[in-house]
Amino acid sequence: MAPRKGSLVLVDAERVKRWGALAVVEVRVMTYLKYLPALLSVAIANPFLYLLAVGVGVGKLINTHSGGVDGVKYLTFLAPALLATAAIQNAMDETVFPTLEGFKWHKNFFAMNATPISGKQIVNGVLVAAMSRVLFSVTVYGIIVYLFGGFTSARGWLSILTSLAAGASFGAFIMGIAAWAKNDDSFFMILGRFVMMPLFLFSGTFYQLSTMPIYLRWIGWLSPLWHTTELGRFLTYGHHITALMFVVHIGYIAAMFTFGITFSHRQFERRLTK
Amino acid sequence: MANQEILIEAKALVKRYGDFTAVNGIDFQVRKGESFGFLGPNGAGKSTTMRIIAATLTRTSGDISILGKDPEKFGPEIKAHLGVVPQTDNLDNALTVEENLYIYGRYFGLSKKFIKPKIEELLDFAQLVEKRDVKVEALSGGMKRRLTIARALVSEPEILMLDEPTTGLDPQARHILWDRLFRLKEQGVTLLITTHYMDEAEQLCDRLMVMDKGSIMAEDSPAGLIKSYSTKEVLEVRFGSDRNAVVAPQLKEMCERIEVLPDRILLYAEDGESLLHELGQKGLHPLTSLVRRSSLEDVFLRLTGRTLID
Numbered sequence: 001m002a003p004r005k006g007s008l009v010l011v012d013a014e015r016v017k018r019w020g021a022l023a024v025v026e027v028r029v030m031t032y033l034k035y036l037p038a039l040l041s042v043a044i045a046n047p048f049l050y051l052l053a054v055g056v057g058v059g060k061l062i063n064t065h066s067g068g069v070d071g072v073k074y075l076t077f078l079a080p081a082l083l084a085t086a087a088i089q090n091a092m093d094e095t096v097f098p099t100l101e102g103f104k105w106h107k108n109f110f111a112m113n114a115t116p117i118s119g120k121q122i123v124n125g126v127l128v129a130a131m132s133r134v135l136f137s138v139t140v141y142g143i144i145v146y147l148f149g150g151f152t153s154a155r156g157w158l159s160i161l162t163s164l165a166a167g168a169s170f171g172a173f174i175m176g177i178a179a180w181a182k183n184d185d186s187f188f189m190i191l192g193r194f195v196m197m198p199l200f201l202f203s204g205t206f207y208q209l210s211t212m213p214i215y216l217r218w219i220g221w222l223s224p225l226w227h228t229t230e231l232g233r234f235l236t237y238g239h240h241i242t243a244l245m246f247v248v249h250i251g252y253i254a255a256m257f258t259f260g261i262t263f264s265h266r267q268f269e270r271r272l273t274k
Numbered sequence: 275m276a277n278q279e280i281l282i283e284a285k286a287l288v289k290r291y292g293d294f295t296a297v298n299g300i301d302f303q304v305r306k307g308e309s310f311g312f313l314g315p316n317g318a319g320k321s322t323t324m325r326i327i328a329a330t331l332t333r334t335s336g337d338i339s340i341l342g343k344d345p346e347k348f349g350p351e352i353k354a355h356l357g358v359v360p361q362t363d364n365l366d367n368a369l370t371v372e373e374n375l376y377i378y379g380r381y382f383g384l385s386k387k388f389i390k391p392k393i394e395e396l397l398d399f400a401q402l403v404e405k406r407d408v409k410v411e412a413l414s415g416g417m418k419r420r421l422t423i424a425r426a427l428v429s430e431p432e433i434l435m436l437d438e439p440t441t442g443l444d445p446q447a448r449h450i451l452w453d454r455l456f457r458l459k460e461q462g463v464t465l466l467i468t469t470h471y472m473d474e475a476e477q478l479c480d481r482l483m484v485m486d487k488g489s490i491m492a493e494d495s496p497a498g499l500i501k502s503y504s505t506k507e508v509l510e511v512r513f514g515s516d517r518n519a520v521v522a523p524q525l526k527e528m529c530e531r532i533e534v535l536p537d538r539i540l541l542y543a544e545d546g547e548s549l550l551h552e553l554g555q556k557g558l559h560p561l562t563s564l565v566r567r568s569s570l571e572d573v574f575l576r577l578t579g580r581t582l583i584d
Contacts, residue, residue, distance in 0.1 A: 002391065002395065004461055005430055006432060007382075007429045007430050007431045007432055008432060010382075010388070010429060010430055011354040011382050011384070011429050012383055013350045013351045013353075015383045016350060016354065016383040017350050023377070023380040023383070026377065026380055027366065030369065030373060030377065031366075031369070106365075106366070106367050107362065108364050108365070108366050110330075110360065111364040111366070111425075112381055113330060114330065114353065115354075115378070115382055115429075116349075116350035116351075116354045116381070116382065116383070117381050118350060273330055273331055273332060
């Protein structure tokens with residue numbers, strides 16, 4: 001047994017205060033790697049099946065009858081929205097599940113917080129790790145869209161950037177909600193049925209939001225999916241948006257991210273010291 | 275020990291949750307290298323006090339310093355030198371035994387170069403060498419507990435805090451754990467233990483603080499507490515549940531103190547065998563009898579009028 005040095009010599013609290021979130025990223029990535037085959041299968045199978053059904057099937061119908069949407073073929077119109085949707089779904093999986101696990105199921109956030117790691121660092125670490133999975137998934141999605149001929153130019157790849165923004169803003173916010181939720185069973189039910197589904201259906205994903213009746217458009221206005229999809233369509237094929245709306249979209253996403261991360265920091269700190 | 279540096283000092287420490295007072299103005303000091311125990315039943319305020327020390331719970335009033343620092347202002351700086359073993363194991367179930375030790379070292383900012391040989395040492399300490407690649411969920415309760423303790427030692431903490439370390443373990447697993455904690459004590463690690471097991475407190479603690487309903491009832495070494503609050507021996511007698519209460523007044527005159535419990539009567543005396551003989555001479559023949567040495571359970575009974583595990 002090596003002679004004992006003691007934590008006064010070994011541990012530098014200032015260093016942990018600066019870099020502690022990276023240890024949280026490390027444990028999350030270690031966990032992902034345990035499930036790599038499953039993650040890879042989902043990352044490939046999901047977009048493949050989706051594009052086959054909606055992109056090709058429905059797309060052919062629309063392209064044949066109306067020559068596409070917004071001046072481009074349907075899959076090109078759809079791609080930024082699908083990538084953003086995948087980003088939001090992945091961000092939700094990798095922020096909500098670890099949060100419920102960390103606070104309720106296995107309580108490993110309390111183990112982390114018994115070390116110099118703070119609640120804020122746990123939030124930052126979980127979110128950064130979640131974004132690494134989002135990047136992985138939307139890149140795979142992008143490659144499959146490309147193979148299906150959904151990108152009409154190299155600009156198509158820019159939809160990866162806008163989908164990352166969607167994932168980050170949604171993940172930062174929903175993590176705080178998951179930390180705040182007391183009953184995790186009804187939480188999933190509410191999240192799935194009353195948040196994710198309406199977001200997906202009413203955010204201009206399959207058609208432009210302007211074609212919706214005015215009383216339903218507010219769902220899209222609140223949704224990070226609509227804002228990032230609009231930006232994605234603008235960047236990838238030149239969908240028309242005014243300068244003001246360009247600023248509104250970026251501002252909304254930035255505001256949601258800033259509010260979300262601040263809210264999550266507070267919720268984590270509160271729950272860890274309750 | 276009295277000349278040793280004070281690592282933890284609390285003065286008039288209070289923690290309230292609404293109208294409920296969990297910790298009610300307690301004062302205590304813990305010195306370097308000491309094994310200090312909080313003894314009391316569930317709800318006595320032991321775990322709350324531990325969480326305040328561990329910088330994971332804010333106090334309502336009073337002062338506390340750990341390693342000379344206020345936990346509310348210097349949480350990470352204090353936590354850097356604590357090893358915390360919570361009441362319920364909170365290991366990372368997705369990871370293996372070895373990975374749990376590794377990542378905990380990373381939470382303290384330790385280098386991979388340091389952690390690698392440390393893992394070998396801790397696996398050996400926790401008798402988990404053969405389980406290193408096993409996922410945590412497949413371990414027995416005793417193994418998980420040993421891993422949780424080993425994990426808390428990865429940073430070589432100045433203070434090791436153990437909240438009910440052997441609750442739920444079988445006798446063999448408890449003795450293995452006690453042996454491991456003795457070794458740490460020999461290395462000069464300061465131990466802070468909460469327990470409601472009197473044998474554990476007697477085995478592990480140099481000094482004990484008996485708590486009940488958030489207050490300190492007494493504080494001394496286990497032997498000192500027994501000497502102050504009990505007799506050398508205890509005679510336990512059973513006359514049958516109907517007769518215990520009937521004979522109690524008669525027994526009261528024959529010994530220093532008496533406690534009538536639902537199933538038995540405890541008679542406190544310096545010489546239990548002589549007292550039992552005396553009972554026989556007076557025509558009092560219990561159904562069963564047992565002479566034993568006084569324990570912390572008797573101290574607690576004297577101080578609170580209740581047993582530790584009600």
